[in-house]
Amino acid sequence: MALFGFSFPLVFLLLSCFTTLLLCNANAFPGHYHNPIQRHRHPRFASHNYRDALTKSILFFEGQRSGKLPSNQRISWRRDSGLSDGSALHVDLVGGYYDAGDNVKFGFPMAFTTTMLSWSVIEFGGLMKGELQNAKEAIRWATDYLLKATAHPGTIRYVGDANKDHACWERPEDMDTPRSVFKIDQNTPGSEVAAETAAALAAASLVFRRSDRTYSKLLARRAISVFEFADKHRGAYSTGLRKYVCPFYCDYSGYQDELLWAAAWLQKATKNPTYLNYIQANGQILGAAEFDNTFGWDNKHVGARILLSKAFLIQKVRSLHDYKGHADSFICSIIPGASYSSAQYTPGGLLFKMNDSNMQYVTSTSFLLLSYAKYLTTARQVVNCGGTAITPKRLRAIAKRQVDYLLGDNPLKMSYMVGYGPRYPQRIHHRGSSLPSIAAHPAKIQCSSGFSVMRSQSPNPNILVGAVIGGPDQHDRFPDQRSDYEQSEPATYINAPLVGTLAYLAHSFGQM
Known part of the structure; x- marks a missing residue:
């Protein structure tokens, strides 16, 4: 049979090749549903090199590593540290990350960092190309440690006494403060830490x-057992371990949000109806409907709502319909000028939540906006804010504006990512970055000797490339003072959600 002058076998061959090309293109984006991102390239000129920022945002995690560093370590001024962590209790707790500018390995923020790095890869990993492997290595550095911390059933451990650590200003390679090991168990419960750890592993x-x-499979099995422990032995870790974790990572929002968040991740990871039933039975008790528009290491309600709304919008899990409404309420609270908007922005346009490490809320919120825009696009839906339709395009524009501010489009023309752009913070609140490296100064720097450097105006000798710091105040002011930890300290949980956001932006502007 001939069709338009072509034989049937030839037509069949051409159609087969075309179908194969379509399938290959679809497989470039991991997941179980159509990925709408490719339809939203921005033809206009990009205001920033998002690909460079993405590379640096992931590289930052190598500067936060604890333990025996690998041969391919790229931040070369760092050396091995914390090699005896856990030995006080005859357990192996070597590895993981220092969460911020000190030398403590708090389990709560490390677990949240891991969850958000993983979510970044789950949503936007297909756009990362050469950086995907680096992102996965950053995740594995954390999960290897979390597996050690949860190796004994019914117990979760973390390393470092923050009060004693903060009495010193020394390199992690020189640490001589006690590497105390603290744990949560059935006698000293910590449902928020356990549930966040379960979420991270899932x-x-x-x-x-x-x-x-x-x-x-190992990660999933451990997530299941850790969640069971978190739910069975309910209690806040900032009660039993208060003098060690407060005010550093004191739990202010309760542990209910982490239980809902962890159940949402386990439902997604295992597809076991047990977790969907748990969410349906306990969602209201765990605060699913409570209004909240803050998402960070302490409060996960908003993240859980966005994640569960994905199951409703994409996987068509009808029983989770209410979470679409809860997610929409969050979106309406963030949109400037929208009905029910309650978010505060600086005169320069930065989302502002609080003085202490405000940039963590900027990066986490921007990630949620892009992720929700992705889900809405796939489901062909919008957000209704008091009669005004908020489109996915609007959400993407707001997220981009926040990232652009972070990268330098602000009143000070200052990039708040170290090592990105012509002007960035020189005196970040970070021990290893501020003190001479081992290569430059092999002799030990004693506990209190470093404080003279901490208080000085000299730039940090070691550039912690990719570190995003706390950022400016509500008036867009930034003093660049090393002693100002609220504005000048980096943290792993600031960078983690930014990884996914930058991957999307780099792809959208044709940089990947």
């Missing part, structure tokens, strides 16, 4: 599902 299991199935 989310990471999805990241490694295709590339390392054995490791993925």
